Amino acid sequence: MTANHNELLSALVDGELQGKELELALNLIHTNDDARSQWQRFQRTSDIMHGHSLSLDNIDLTTLLSQRLSQEPIYSSASDDKTAKIFTFTKPIWKQAASLAVAASIGALAVVGVMNKPENQLIPITTQVAAVETTAAPIITAQNSKRWTVSEQDVEHRLDTYLVDHNEYTGASGVFSYARVVSYDEGQ
Amino acid sequence: MKFVWQTILACSLLVNVTAHAENDVDKTLETLGLVAKQLNYDGIFSFQAGNKVQSIRIIHYADRQVEIERLISLNGVTREVIRTNDMVTCVYPEGKPVQENHRPLGRGFPTDLLRRLHAASDYYHMSEGLEERVANHHTHELVLQPIDNYRYGYILKVDKDSQLLLQATLINEVGDALETFAFSSVEMNIDIPKQLLEAEIQGNEMTWNRKEQMERRHTIAMGQKTSPWKLVWLPEGFELVTQKSRFKAMNGAPVEQRVYSDGLSSISVFFEKIRAQHGHLHGRSFKGIVNAFGTIINNHFVTIVGEVPAMTVEKVATSIQYIDGENQ
Numbered sequence: 001m002t003a004n005h006n007e008l009l010s011a012l013v014d015g016e017l018q019g020k021e022l023e024l025a026l027n028l029i030h031t032n033d034d035a036r037s038q039w040q041r042f043q044r045t046s047d048i049m050h051g052h053s054l055s056l057d058n059i060d061l062t063t064l065l066s067q068r069l070s071q072e073p074i075y076s077s078a079s080d081d082k083t084a085k086i087f088t089f090t091k092p093i094w095k096q097a098a099s100l101a102v103a104a105s106i107g108a109l110a111v112v113g114v115m116n117k118p119e120n121q122l123i124p125i126t127t128q129v130a131a132v133e134t135t136a137a138p139i140i141t142a143q144n145s146k147r148w149t150v151s152e153q154d155v156e157h158r159l160d161t162y163l164v165d166h167n168e169y170t171g172a173s174g175v176f177s178y179a180r181v182v183s184y185d186e187g188q
Numbered sequence: 189m190k191f192v193w194q195t196i197l198a199c200s201l202l203v204n205v206t207a208h209a210e211n212d213v214d215k216t217l218e219t220l221g222l223v224a225k226q227l228n229y230d231g232i233f234s235f236q237a238g239n240k241v242q243s244i245r246i247i248h249y250a251d252r253q254v255e256i257e258r259l260i261s262l263n264g265v266t267r268e269v270i271r272t273n274d275m276v277t278c279v280y281p282e283g284k285p286v287q288e289n290h291r292p293l294g295r296g297f298p299t300d301l302l303r304r305l306h307a308a309s310d311y312y313h314m315s316e317g318l319e320e321r322v323a324n325h326h327t328h329e330l331v332l333q334p335i336d337n338y339r340y341g342y343i344l345k346v347d348k349d350s351q352l353l354l355q356a357t358l359i360n361e362v363g364d365a366l367e368t369f370a371f372s373s374v375e376m377n378i379d380i381p382k383q384l385l386e387a388e389i390q391g392n393e394m395t396w397n398r399k400e401q402m403e404r405r406h407t408i409a410m411g412q413k414t415s416p417w418k419l420v421w422l423p424e425g426f427e428l429v430t431q432k433s434r435f436k437a438m439n440g441a442p443v444e445q446r447v448y449s450d451g452l453s454s455i456s457v458f459f460e461k462i463r464a465q466h467g468h469l470h471g472r473s474f475k476g477i478v479n480a481f482g483t484i485i486n487n488h489f490v491t492i493v494g495e496v497p498a499m500t501v502e503k504v505a506t507s508i509q510y511i512d513g514e515n516q
Binding site for chain 1: 458473474494
């Protein structure tokens with residue numbers, strides 16, 4: 001990634017590109033993983049600045065907190081601090097909190113990760129969650145997911161729109177289309 | 189009189205079934221579907237998808253002139269769908285906005301399935317299964333195993349007397365149930381009072397004509413220019429059912445949609461010109477049994493959506509070519 005690339009991607013997000021520059025930028029995000037990530041970051045930033053969305057799914061605070069906590073000095077009963085009274089958590093509480101933090105971050109990763117290979121990634125993630133002995137929420141499976149396995153709201157909305165268009169035409173071939181519609185609720 | 193007529197029709201068709209025996213299952217299915225559409229019945233079926241179960245009451249009335257079907261959701265949000273021939277009305281509770289985007293454009297449920305099996309019979313191995321009791325009716329089982337792993341299969345249980353479909357299960361390639369509907373109770377060949385066919389809930393209504401829509405789509409499809417897109421690979425039997433172009437309200441970008449189907453399973457392919465400020469799917473995603481795959485080709489976001497296995501949408505996506513200026 002060069003500074004020029006960054007400028008190009010920034011301009012793409014701002015809708016300032018046309019013609020060959022546009023093609024170049026699109027080629028870049030299509031072929032270069034770093035560029036695609038950068039482009040998504042720019043889009044997210046732009047969305048937030050314009051007040052369109054603030055996708056909390058993408059902010060993995062739990063991992064950061066977990067890392068910071070592990071770097072904190074360990075206070076023990078032997079600590080000889082006479083000037084301040086320090087409240088210390090017992091070891092099981094720390095362990096539980098850290099486990100929950102890890103589990104939550106894994107959950108966030110699961111949502112983000114399934115964007116590309118949902119089915120392949122869900123299985124090892126389940127294993128990891130089990131390994132840290134937490135009570136994390138059930139992982140989404142293909143059978144019970146009521147929402148698209150994507151992290152960005154606008155992508156989900158777009159896919160919903162596509163699905164509606166698809167259902168509109170495949171009423172003739174979708175066996176369960178009537179039941180799906182009648183059983184539709186606000187959550188879908 | 190109506191009952192007599194239906195009985196005669198059903199008997200004649202059942203004789204027909206016997207005559208054709210097992211080697212003519214596909215033709216029989218079409219006939220049986222027709223019989224089921226002539227029935228009057230009032231029943232409750234459950235629809236299960238994943239961990240969600242919905243109960244729906246269905247009242248079906250038919251005479252020589254009209255076929256009316258009323259579906260009422262019995263739990264969750266109150267909702268009714270009434271279909272009178274090709275006219276479909278959706279009724280939502282007062283105060284709730286009409287969801288125009290959630291249009292049940294089916295061609296009848298669940299009576300329509302058996303008829304459509306006929307068209308798709310080349311792509312599913314059909315076999316008879318065990319006899320079982322469903323909603324206090326004796327049924328015979330039809331197992332539809334797809335010829336490949338690019339589409340889902342079905343297990344159907346059909347009432348031996350009336351030929352009404354009483355239970356259907358959508359199954360994946362390893363035989364797991366993805367969606368199921370099953371009657372828990374149903375009364376057939378009964379008189380249906382007119383008031384039972386009218387919506388009970390007061391609220392917003394939305395009505396549309398399926399036939400007009402289909403004709404309009406056909407006209408649009410015929411008038412379209414040759415698409416610059418070519419799908420090099422599709423599952424066997426999938427053919428172009430319809431295509432259309434429109435401008436999406438969100439950003440005004442033109443979107444071309446193509447629908448391919450083998451008669452039962454189907455996919456839609458969306459081609460959307462890229463504009464800035466787009467979020468779009470890259471790779472796989474799913475929602476319930478619906479799989480999607482997104483990619484970028486020639487400055488377009490290309491997305492495939494359908495009730496087919498994940499590998500199907502991915503394989504279709506990777507086969508798409510942009511051939512501007514050429515004919516397919």
